Amino acid sequence: MTTQPVRFYQVGSFAVGNRLLDPDQRTVQADRSRSNALTSGHRACQGCGEALGARYVLDAAMRATGGRLVAVNATGCLEVFTTPYPETSWQVPWLHSLFGNAAAVATGVAAALAVQGRDDVRVVAQAGDGGTVDIGFGCLSGMFERDDDVLFVCYDNEAYMNTGVQRSAATPPAARTATTEAVGPEPGNPFGQGKDLPTLAMAHGVRYVATATVAELHDLEAKVERAMGVRGARYLHVLVPCPLGWGSDPSDTIRVARTAKETGLFPVYEAEGGTVTSVSPIRRRVPVTEYLRLQGRFRHVVGADGTVHRPDIVERLQQMADATVERLGLDRPAFGEGGPAGTGSPRTGEAVGTGNPRTGGPAGEGATP
Numbered sequence: 001m002t003t004q005p006v007r008f009y010q011v012g013s014f015a016v017g018n019r020l021l022d023p024d025q026r027t028v029q030a031d032r033s034r035s036n037a038l039t040s041g042h043r044a045c046q047g048c049g050e051a052l053g054a055r056y057v058l059d060a061a062m063r064a065t066g067g068r069l070v071a072v073n074a075t076g077c078l079e080v081f082t083t084p085y086p087e088t089s090w091q092v093p094w095l096h097s098l099f100g101n102a103a104a105v106a107t108g109v110a111a112a113l114a115v116q117g118r119d120d121v122r123v124v125a126q127a128g129d130g131g132t133v134d135i136g137f138g139c140l141s142g143m144f145e146r147d148d149d150v151l152f153v154c155y156d157n158e159a160y161m162n163t164g165v166q167r168s169a170a171t172p173p174a175a176r177t178a179t180t181e182a183v184g185p186e187p188g189n190p191f192g193q194g195k196d197l198p199t200l201a202m203a204h205g206v207r208y209v210a211t212a213t214v215a216e217l218h219d220l221e222a223k224v225e226r227a228m229g230v231r232g233a234r235y236l237h238v239l240v241p242c243p244l245g246w247g248s249d250p251s252d253t254i255r256v257a258r259t260a261k262e263t264g265l266f267p268v269y270e271a272e273g274g275t276v277t278s279v280s281p282i283r284r285r286v287p288v289t290e291y292l293r294l295q296g297r298f299r300h301v302v303g304a305d306g307t308v309h310r311p312d313i314v315e316r317l318q319q320m321a322d323a324t325v326e327r328l329g330l331d332r333p334a335f336g337e338g339g340p341a342g343t344g345s346p347r348t349g350e351a352v353g354t355g356n357p358r359t360g361g362p363a364g365e366g367a368t369p
Contacts, residue, residue: 247296
């Protein structure tokens, strides 16, 4: 029987029916024989982006390594909701480390395997943003410097969610947390603070660095597979929305992650040896207000209906997004509203690339006192 490829695109979205793709083009999650590394029975919150990210990443890594994988997990949400003693939801060899030393423990595992001549077994370390950009940064920097054969994955939900939603160095400006209340003339997390871990990994000359979100499964799985094909230190930074800490609807987790990329606030790209080699362009750019209004942690800035309460803060966040889009060339020829394609803000049409990407203020401006 003669057949021909068929593509079905859902109206009003960019989705394509996964079942219509050739088997070798389908996601790992569509494969009935997937390892299901993180299985049922865990205690994650409804709509948890980290649970999705961990299952996607480790299932892809298991397929890429033929099931020969050891995972090291820092203390944090992921460890707590998957392994309440004496239970576990993991179906891979899995070790629990302290909050700040997952990279060091993973290095030890990789070294032990090397001594045994087991170069067929690979090592993945995983942590939240607290265990990566704050408490764990020293061990992680050492792993990068030594070029240890470990893939380190940061599941970034932008705060210490397990202990009560305290600010981390990955918390975005103006976000409300338990330690950055929405009070005063500059409410929420201060501008000009924090760490951009993918950029810091690139500064270490790490062999492979990539960012991704749980909204684009094919992209995330492809990056995991590419990372597992590289020897030496590698870093993957995955945006994983947290409905509890972000004040978003559990049903909006994928939408929130996708909108973070579409605004330019979370760029998706790959880098090798400290140089950006590819970017995932924004297909339909939207203003930052579309992202902010989905989250309760920004309710003092933008209402759920899109009403702007603090136009000055919105302006600074928009400048940050515009600067990122310009710096990485994330715009495609036509992105909807605003000025000419690739030249302006989707909200104002003004020139971009002139502000400080950390503060949202004029170029050269420092952190707000």
